[in-house]
Structures are given as structure tokens and as C-alpha cells.
Amino acid sequence: MSPQTLFRRITDYAHRADPYPLYAELRANGVVRQEDGSYLVGTYDEVAALLHDPRLSSDRRNRTEPDQRPLPVRDDLPPSxxxxxxxxxxxxxxxxxxxxxxxxxxxxxDALHTGITAIADELAGALHGRDRIDIVDDFAYPLPVTVICRLLGVPAGDVPRVRAWTTAIIAALDFAPEQDPEPLQEAALAAQREMAGYLGSLAEGRRGGPSGDMLSALVNDDGPEGTLTGPELMSTAVLLLIAGHETTVNLIANGALTLLRHPDLLVRLREAPELVPQAVEELLRYEPPVQFLPQRTPLTDIEVAGVTVPRGAPLVLVLASANRDPLRFPDPDRFDPMREHNQHLGFGGGAHSCFGAPLARIETQIALNALLPRLEGFRLAEDPPPYRRSPVLRGPRRLPVVRG
Amino acid sequence: MRIVVDLNRCQGYAQCVFLAPEVFELHGEEALMYDPAVPDGQLERVARAVAACPVGAVLAGERAGPGGG
Incomplete structure (x- = not known):
């Protein structure tokens, strides 16, 4: 098929369960201008170099090509x-x-370790005696959302509101060509405004009375560089809350799915938990929860693998493709928790490398250690499972497993 | 166990400091200090730090050089 339609095919929901053959096609074709004016890069060396390239902007306001699906622009808050x-x-x-x-x-x-383990053990304990489990709803979702709310200082009782706002905001990021984007974007804007106002007032309430959580620290901390302004704090808090759990849900669910597809490795990791940290790195390579970075734009004409990408054009860095580049990773389509020299790009890289990476790492390590013993005797009820819509934040919507 | 950080590879991602803060320390924004002789109580944390380094700069045990284990 035409290389100019690759981006459309990658974002097409029909390919969500297995986008990897399309990424192989992307690497084989090199950098090609897509029908919507964007450029896709999917080879390891090029993606790794571009992540460190100061000529690339992460600020969408530097785009000259109109976005096919522009993000909602907030009139009231600065970008995070x-x-x-x-x-x-x-x-x-x-x-x-x-x-x-x-x-x-x-x-x-490091200090969160004990608390996360307690939450994971409690969630895993509640699975005892069940014949059917949805790993997403029963485990992969509640763990990170509980952890990030506790870290930020969001009351546990407000988790349902957080979930509703997050769902609305993420829905607007998704590519669904058959849908009219406007209502989605309006709903996302409204949710962002509400979430920002909610987090801002939580933080304000703690001004002058530090309570040990991050919202309290952000509002009270007065370092050598001063502190965040009110609107900056609200934008930052929304980012931390959403990015702080949305991606980890997918990492844990992708991990459980991958191990259920490799039962021998599941048993091995259950019996040798010391292998889990390395296995999580391999998951970040093999099934990264952020498949590509859609918001980079060159500030000047740049050359990538012999192709000129013009200033202002959307330049999409396909991390999940770079992670499967055979020039960098031997036998890249094999899931190998013992893989050596695994310098994957699952957390991006450079100045924008994932802020929450260390938290995501220990959460997923703890999650798998708590979950794997509970999966004995279970198998996937559906393979592939139903996926969430987003091609960027990719993961199962549900992950049902049954005994037998 | 002994460890060595290849400071030519280190890019200051600081994953090791998050994961084993009693062994690795950041001085200012980027200068990394560490204890090359890992106390027994820190082995698990250091193993996590080794796995997490995005550039593979933290070398432990045999990889830290002769007698490193």
C-alpha cells in the first residue's frame, strides 16, 4: 500500500491490536510525507537523535501546517x-x-514503595476466589489512580470525578475519523477547566498549611527560582494527574497481556521476582504505552534520513517503531525479559523524557509482583482483547481472564 | 557488591537517584556522586537502578570491573 497513507492506517482503529507490521513498513519506507502533511519517523537512530534535537519544538503553536485534529486550545490556562x-x-x-x-x-x-505495595496487595487479595477477572478494571486502573491521587493529595473519594474528567480529555486526543471532533473537544475543554479549577482550589486550601503532598508542596514551596503562578500550577497539576496514571494503566495491562501470551515467562517471573525490573524495561520496549509523540514540529527545515522536513510540519516520532528496529535490537519482535543493552525509547528521551518514569517503573514492578501469583490457572478470555481507541496511548480497554 | 557508573555515558536522567537515593546522589542539577561499595541492604534498590538507567551507564558486579562481584 502507499507509504503516504501509513499514518492513516496506523491511527485506524482496525490496526490497534497489532500495529507492528505497519511500523515495519514505516521503517522500510524511510521518512515519507503523509497525505495530511505530517512526517513519520520510525527508525531508532533517527528517533533517538531527534529526541535530543534543539531544532524540534514541542509547542504546537509553532505549526504552520494545520493540524488534522487540533488539540483543544485553552483560553484560560497556559500550556503545561x-x-x-x-x-x-x-x-x-x-x-x-x-x-x-x-x-x-x-x-x-523510594518512600512510596511501601504504600504502593500495600495498595497492590489489597487489590490482588480481592481477586482471591474469583473465576473471572477484568485485569484493567479490577487491578491495572485502580492501582495507579490511587497512587497518583495520594501523591498529589487528591481525596480518594474524588477518584470517580478524576476518572470522568480524564476520560473526556483523552477522548479528544483520539483519532476517530468517523466522529465529529467538535463536541469531543468542547467536552474535553470543559473537563480540563473543571479539573484545573478543582486542583487549583485543593492547592489553594493548603497554602500556608503544608500537608506533605505534591499539591501542597507546589503551592507552598518557595525555592531560589520562586514558585509556580496560579495558572501554571493548575496546568501542571492537570498534567501530573492525567499523565501520572493514564499511561501506567496501559503499561500494567500490556504487561499482564504479554505475560499471559508467554506463560513460560509468566511462571519464570513469578518464581524469580528479581527479574521483574528488567522485564518491565522489556515491556516498555515491546509494548510501550505511549506509541508515538504526535506533537513535535521543526523550527527550521531539517534533514532526517536524507529527507527534508520543512519548518512547521507535524513530525511524528514513532517510539514503538524505533523500539522494534532490527538495526538496534536483535530479534526485535521477540519479548525477552532478559534482553541485554535494552536502551528502549519507551519513556521518550532528551529534555522531555518522561517526568514520572521512576514512579511508573516501581508501580509496574510492584503491580506485576502482586498480580502474577493470582493469575495461576487463568487464561485470556479474548485474544486480542478489546483495545481503547487511542493509537497514541495504546492499551486494552478490558482484559478479561477466566479460569481454565 | 561494587558498582561503577560510566560517566561518559551518563546523561543525567537521574533514574538511579530516584530508585536508590542512599547510594546515588545528585550534586546540583547534573553531577552524580555514588558509593561504589553497595551495602547489603541496598542491593535490591541498586538492581532496580541498573535496570532503569536509560543509557546503561550503571555497571554492577562483574561488569563493574575485576573483583567487582
Missing amino acids: FIGLDDPEHDRLRRLTMRSFGPPHSPGTV
Whole structure:
């Protein structure tokens, strides 16, 4: 088929369960201008280099080609740091990092270990005696959402609201050509506004009375670079809350699915939990929860693998394809938890590399350690399972397993 | 167990500091300090740090050089 239609085929829901043959086609074709004016890159060396290329912007306002599916533009809030370039991106990210990681708070993620284990054990314990489990609803979803709400200081009772807002916001990111985008985008904007207002007032309520959570730290922390403004705090908090669980749900579910498809490896990991950290890295390579980065734009004409990508054109970095590049990974379509030199791009790379990566890593390690013993005697009820719509944030919508 | 960080490869992602904060330490934004002799109580955390390094810069045991195990 025509290489100009690759992006359309990748985003087509019909290919959600197995986009990997399309990625092989992408790597074979090199960089090709798509019918919508975007350019796709799917080879490891090129994607890795572009992740570090200062000529690429993450700010969609630098696009000259109109987006096929423009993201909702918020009139009331600044973009969060995922959609900004340095120095703004760097300033906001560093201010936010002060309450999450080194150098200011090196022990935050490590200190979460015990609490996450308790939540995972409780969820896994509740599976006892069941004959049918939906791994997404019963386990992969509640774990990360509980953890991120606790970390930020969002009351557990408000999780249903968080879920409703997140669903509306994510729905607008999805490519569904048969749907009219406008109502989706309006719903997403409304959800973003409500979520931002909700998180902003939670934070405001803690001003002057630190309570040990991240919202409280963001509003009270006064470091050498000052603090976030009110609107910056709201944008950042929305980003942390959504990105802080949405992707991890998919990583855990993709992990369970992959291991159920490789029962020998499931048994091996259950018996040797010390192999799990390396297995999670392999999952991030083999079934990354973020398949591609759709929002990069060159600030000047650049050459990628011999092709000129013009300034302002959407440039899509297909991480999941780079992760299967045979020039970088021997036998790339094999899931091998013992793989050596596994420098996957599952968390992106460069200045925008995943902020929450260390949290996602330990959550998924703990999740698999708690879940795998419970899966003894279970098999997939459907293979492939029904997938969520998004080609970007890819993962099962449900993952039913049954005894037998 | 001994560890070595290949500082030519290190790009300051700091995953090791998040995952084993008593062994690895960031001085300022980028300078990495670490304890090359890992105490027994930190082995599990260091194993997670080794697996997590996005550029494979943290070498442990035999890979940390002769007598490293």
C-alpha cells in the first residue's frame, strides 16, 4: 500500500491490536510525507537523535501546517510543560521536580514503595476466589489512580470525578475519523477547566498549611527560582494527574497481556521476582504505552534520513517503531525479559523524557509482583482483547481472564 | 557488591537517584556522586537502578570491573 497513507492506517482503529507490521513498513519506507502533511519517523537512530534535537519544538503553536485534529486550545490556562520548549519548559519542569525528585527531594519515589505495595496487595487479595477477572478494571486502573491521587493529595473519594474528567480529555486526543471532533473537544475543554479549577482550589486550601503532598508542596514551596503562578500550577497539576496514571494503566495491562501470551515467562517471573525490573524495561520496549509523540514540529527545515522536513510540519516520532528496529535490537519482535543493552525509547528521551518514569517503573514492578501469583490457572478470555481507541496511548480497554 | 557508573555515558536522567537515593546522589542539577561499595541492604534498590538507567551507564558486579562481584 502507499507509504503516504501509513499514518492513516496506523491511527485506524482496525490496526490497534497489532500495529507492528505497519511500523515495519514505516521503517522500510524511510521518512515519507503523509497525505495530511505530517512526517513519520520510525527508525531508532533517527528517533533517538531527534529526541535530543534543539531544532524540534514541542509547542504546537509553532505549526504552520494545520493540524488534522487540533488539540483543544485553552483560553484560560497556559500550556503545561509537556507542550512548551526551553527555557519555559525547563523552568516549569524544575520547579515541579523540586517536590518529586532529585536534587531537592531525592527520596520521594523510594518512600512510596511501601504504600504502593500495600495498595497492590489489597487489590490482588480481592481477586482471591474469583473465576473471572477484568485485569484493567479490577487491578491495572485502580492501582495507579490511587497512587497518583495520594501523591498529589487528591481525596480518594474524588477518584470517580478524576476518572470522568480524564476520560473526556483523552477522548479528544483520539483519532476517530468517523466522529465529529467538535463536541469531543468542547467536552474535553470543559473537563480540563473543571479539573484545573478543582486542583487549583485543593492547592489553594493548603497554602500556608503544608500537608506533605505534591499539591501542597507546589503551592507552598518557595525555592531560589520562586514558585509556580496560579495558572501554571493548575496546568501542571492537570498534567501530573492525567499523565501520572493514564499511561501506567496501559503499561500494567500490556504487561499482564504479554505475560499471559508467554506463560513460560509468566511462571519464570513469578518464581524469580528479581527479574521483574528488567522485564518491565522489556515491556516498555515491546509494548510501550505511549506509541508515538504526535506533537513535535521543526523550527527550521531539517534533514532526517536524507529527507527534508520543512519548518512547521507535524513530525511524528514513532517510539514503538524505533523500539522494534532490527538495526538496534536483535530479534526485535521477540519479548525477552532478559534482553541485554535494552536502551528502549519507551519513556521518550532528551529534555522531555518522561517526568514520572521512576514512579511508573516501581508501580509496574510492584503491580506485576502482586498480580502474577493470582493469575495461576487463568487464561485470556479474548485474544486480542478489546483495545481503547487511542493509537497514541495504546492499551486494552478490558482484559478479561477466566479460569481454565 | 561494587558498582561503577560510566560517566561518559551518563546523561543525567537521574533514574538511579530516584530508585536508590542512599547510594546515588545528585550534586546540583547534573553531577552524580555514588558509593561504589553497595551495602547489603541496598542491593535490591541498586538492581532496580541498573535496570532503569536509560543509557546503561550503571555497571554492577562483574561488569563493574575485576573483583567487582
